[in-house]
Amino acid sequence: MRWFETPDFNFLKAHKIGYVVSGILLAAALIGILTKGLQYGIDFKGGKTFVLQFEDPVEVQDIRSELAEPLGGAPEVKFYGSPEEVLIRTDNPDDITTVQNAITGAMGQLYPDNPNQVIKTDIVGPRFAEDLKRGAVNAIIFALIVIFIYILIRFKDWTYSAGAVAALFHDVLIVLGVFTLLSDIVPFSLQIDQAIIAAFLTIVGYSLNDTVVVFDRIRENSLLYKTMDYDEMINKSLNDTLSRTVITSVTTFFVVAVLFLFGGEVLRGFSFALMLGVVIGTYSSLFIASSMVIELNKRQQKS
Template sequence: MDTSKFKNDKEFGKFDFLGKATVFAGVSALLVIASLGVIFAKGFNYGIDFSGGTEIQVQFEETVGTAKIRQVTGDLGFGSATVQSIGEDNEFLVRLGVIKGKDDAETNQRINEAIQTVTKGYQDQFQAAGVVIRRVDSVGPAIGDELKKNGLLAVFYSLLMILIYVGFRFDFQYAPGAVICLFHDAVITLGIFSLLQREVNVQTLAAVLTIIGYSLNDTIVTFDRIRENVKLFRDHAFAFVVNRSLNDVLSRTLLTSITTMLAVAAMLVFASGVIKDFAFTLAIGVIVGTYSSMYVASPLVIAVNNFTSKK
């Protein structure tokens, strides 16, 4: 986007955000395409919330190795179970996988039997190590599929309602930029999860929806300033107004992002388990959301404005 003709104007702003808008648009497009490619190629590492199965969280007073837990679990008849160390307090997450029966009643019975077998086996084998069963979660495969479908619908409906809200709150030339910006943030975040094969569960979905809300708030502040500056700089081009608006809200954007990242960093360092996973998702979202509010949403508003002006 050519903004060289505005640079001598003192009211243009200290930073030329739109001068490299085309470059950043290409980078964003590549990131989204790459993220979609990774998602389709590798898929997601779904937690039991979406894939179904049984998880048992155990903690030991004495140090116990992952290999030993895996061996004991295999001896109990669950050789395909996975064992994951969580935190630094001798805590482990044991996933038994999906257990099916001929009908719901038999499935529930077999799940309960499996839970009793594993918990009793651990208490017998690790009695000296001071084993404590912290948590047991079980989700049937049908419920997992239902949660997965409802999760996708939640994201879809949130984007749809945001499209309608922004359209009425500002103008429909702003709405596509806001929604594409949020789609950009969500896809890149999920692409990183797919690439790293981090577990995707209900908490991850909650974090993604939080990212959408955070990024939307940042974008709305920028759009609001653009709308105000359109009235103040009536004789200037729309691209000039957008760049001036980005400069106006820059300090607010950076301060909000930095203070949010401080809180997220604290959770990443001091928390564990679900809270740490939630913080990891938010950390990605804050960085990507801050970038997209400046280099995705605003240039798209200009593109839509240019398109509608030609009609």
């Protein structure tokens, strides 16, 4: 199936608009991260986790509001498999027994006719949280380094590697900025935890796949159309892969949107990150990675 039989879009002209759009998005992301700071979850700052089981269904918004005062701040509250089970995460510094008693006492007042019991508790210490944070950063950096080397070996041209890594860095930073800016606005948790790190790595893989498809067509056309102007050849390559790129992105987005809508509170932040990643990754494959290759090749020829 092809949605664009003979596309002839002028991507090179649109690249200038892409520079402006990306510049605005990156600036907003950096300002948000630097001023507001990353919103880490319990996994990366330490805290306590409790799973409560009720006899009847409950509302996470009501529980979050009820626990804000006794815990010294609104905790992270999610459904845990069913409407009768909730996961509560808090960074309250008191010992686990005190915190548990505060939670069960507040739940007794909120739901006097809906008995509950704590079926699971867990503690994430500050040292362990720091190790997780360091490991997550190292995982993303290592992934980018391996991708740079892989693209370099496959295409035998460092400009392709630089373009691919720049696009991936662009995607992750913008998604991270959106999470930071919207953390106190959207009605679901956007805190950075292990699931979100997994989403970031998934975004890297998805965006890379799109970028490699475009680069493959650029390499093929560079051999087939040796007399064609370089910029024109790049534009033709982007148009050749446009149908495949759009269909893949739309179908993937629909699947992730279903996960976002029906996957439950626990997966909402993860699926939201993937939806953003699909859109931004597709955009960067068409407008960032290829434009970087063009600019770096031009500079390479001048030097």
